[in-house]
Amino acid sequence: MLLEVGVRLCSCDRNRLSGFHLKTRWNEIKRVLSRDETETNRWDNIIYLINGIREKVEHNDYYDPSIKDLEKVRKKALEFTSWVTATAKSYYHKSGGFSLLQSFHYRLFEYKNKAKWKLEEYGEKPQIATGYRDDFENVTYRNLPDIIEQTEERLRETKTLKDITKNDIELLIGLVEFIAEFDCREQIAISNAICPKCGGKITETNQYIGGGYEEPPSDVYYRIGCEKCDYILHDETFSI
Numbered sequence: 001m002l003l004e005v006g007v008r009l010c011s012c013d014r015n016r017l018s019g020f021h022l023k024t025r026w027n028e029i030k031r032v033l034s035r036d037e038t039e040t041n042r043w044d045n046i047i048y049l050i051n052g053i054r055e056k057v058e059h060n061d062y063y064d065p066s067i068k069d070l071e072k073v074r075k076k077a078l079e080f081t082s083w084v085t086a087t088a089k090s091y092y093h094k095s096g097g098f099s100l101l102q103s104f105h106y107r108l109f110e111y112k113n114k115a116k117w118k119l120e121e122y123g124e125k126p127q128i129a130t131g132y133r134d135d136f137e138n139v140t141y142r143n144l145p146d147i148i149e150q151t152e153e154r155l156r157e158t159k160t161l162k163d164i165t166k167n168d169i170e171l172l173i174g175l176v177e178f179i180a181e182f183d184c185r186e187q188i189a190i191s192n193a194i195c196p197k198c199g200g201k202i203t204e205t206n207q208y209i210g211g212g213y214e215e216p217p218s219d220v221y222y223r224i225g226c227e228k229c230d231y232i233l234h235d236e237t238f239s240i
């Protein structure tokens, strides 16, 4: 359901969205809906709970979700479904009527945030940014902090269509091209089990937690991530 809401009503990319597990999928849709709906965070707990139950069931044949949790999910599911459908529909209608200036602002804001998240996730010098193509209308990984600052300034300054200059259009195009190239490199690295952050190897590990001399361990920490650095594709702890 979330996939269809994301693709049909929130303009998310189907291939990208369908590759995500539930939690990330919700976070993507939430980002879009948060543009004009402030209460999106109130659904986090229930989505994360469903996500947790699903993952535990998937990795552990003997896992029994608690009845209390399942009842909580059943109770909230209908309410969530009608809320997310109604909110996404309202966003869709509004976005169809966006003026040129609003569309421009939304896009610039969206891509500025994407650039910000890349910086937060990858730090100053990630492996995939080395030897980066340098011709996205002056947008390069190295100058992202300046670009972000400049974009924030332009978002404040452009109040009417007349305020938008050729440079602003180039800034938006540069950011869009930069993010597309970066996402593509990220996917290539991950599909080759190479860490996009440091170039290390991505591996799957299980670490047993708890227990003692005579006691068996109580939990397993499951992680898919880089051997060398803190880059994590997916991790979770489940009881055994």
Ligand SMILES: [Zn+2]
Pocket: 195, 196, 197, 198, 199, 200, 201, 226, 227, 228, 229, 230, 231
């Ligand atoms: Zn790494």
